[in-house]
Amino acid sequence: MNSKAIYIFPFYTFYAEELYKNFNEFKKEDVIFLATTLYLNILENLIGKEDKIDIYCIWDESEKDRLPVELKNNNHKIIFKDLSNKKIIFEKLSSKEFLSYKNNVIVFSDAINIRTSDYEQYFNLLNIEDESLVIAKDKENNIAVLGFNNFSEEIISSLVLSGFDYNNFLSRIKSCEHFMHIVNDVLLVRSTNHFKRLYLELSQKKSIEYCSQRMHERFTHLFVEYKDLLK
Numbered sequence: 001m002n003s004k005a006i007y008i009f010p011f012y013t014f015y016a017e018e019l020y021k022n023f024n025e026f027k028k029e030d031v032i033f034l035a036t037t038l039y040l041n042i043l044e045n046l047i048g049k050e051d052k053i054d055i056y057c058i059w060d061e062s063e064k065d066r067l068p069v070e071l072k073n074n075n076h077k078i079i080f081k082d083l084s085n086k087k088i089i090f091e092k093l094s095s096k097e098f099l100s101y102k103n104n105v106i107v108f109s110d111a112i113n114i115r116t117s118d119y120e121q122y123f124n125l126l127n128i129e130d131e132s133l134v135i136a137k138d139k140e141n142n143i144a145v146l147g148f149n150n151f152s153e154e155i156i157s158s159l160v161l162s163g164f165d166y167n168n169f170l171s172r173i174k175s176c177e178h179f180m181h182i183v184n185d186v187l188l189v190r191s192t193n194h195f196k197r198l199y200l201e202l203s204q205k206k207s208i209e210y211c212s213q214r215m216h217e218r219f220t221h222l223f224v225e226y227k228d229l230l231k
Helices: 017-022 028-044 061-066 086-095 116-126 153-161 166-172 192-202 205-209 213-225
Strands: 004-009 054-060 076-081 103-108 132-137 143-149 179-183
Touching: 004 028, 017 028, 028 213, 054 061, 061 076, 076 086, 086 153, 103 116, 116 132, 116 143, 132 166, 143 153, 153 166, 192 213, 205 213
Parallel strands: 004 054, 004 103, 054 076, 132 179
Antiparallel strands: 103 143, 132 143
16 A cells, blocks of 8 residues: 555536536536546546555446446546535545545546646645645635645544635634645636636647646547537
């Protein structure tokens, strides 16, 4: 077992009505395709790191039959849980997985612009004796990544109770003494407006650092399908 772990965590189940409402101009199958592509993009950026980092793919237990073939890999550990109850999921992880590693990083699967080198930086920042947190957030102060060492129940409880909102989270951990490292402007793709920003993001040459040609092609399929939304 490695000393470091990453958990790829869907914020929504891919079949959640709330997710469909956020992309109400999209066909349901295209919402699922987008959510799956975002998830696979994160996983692809971690390929080759399994000898140093244990990778956990969190997947909704009701969607076992829809598990992408890319996740059926012995190098990744798959955890099936009811994604509609995040509190229970984090309690389960807190009782076993989080305690088994020195450094843990949770990344929500709808984050896009995180490079392989960013993960290395997260773990470097956590690799100290003192209690430390790494937080990456979007422009709307939604937490996209949370990394921690020296597991604390208060941190995980505060994360869940905050609704994964950065400001709310901070207000709940005032009693904790942690070195905090904040990264801004990660993009979370959770609505049509975010989809428009995704298009602009992937139009930049630097996007190849975190989105391969294969993934670009999957996203481009959607950009072509919904080109009228991008005008």
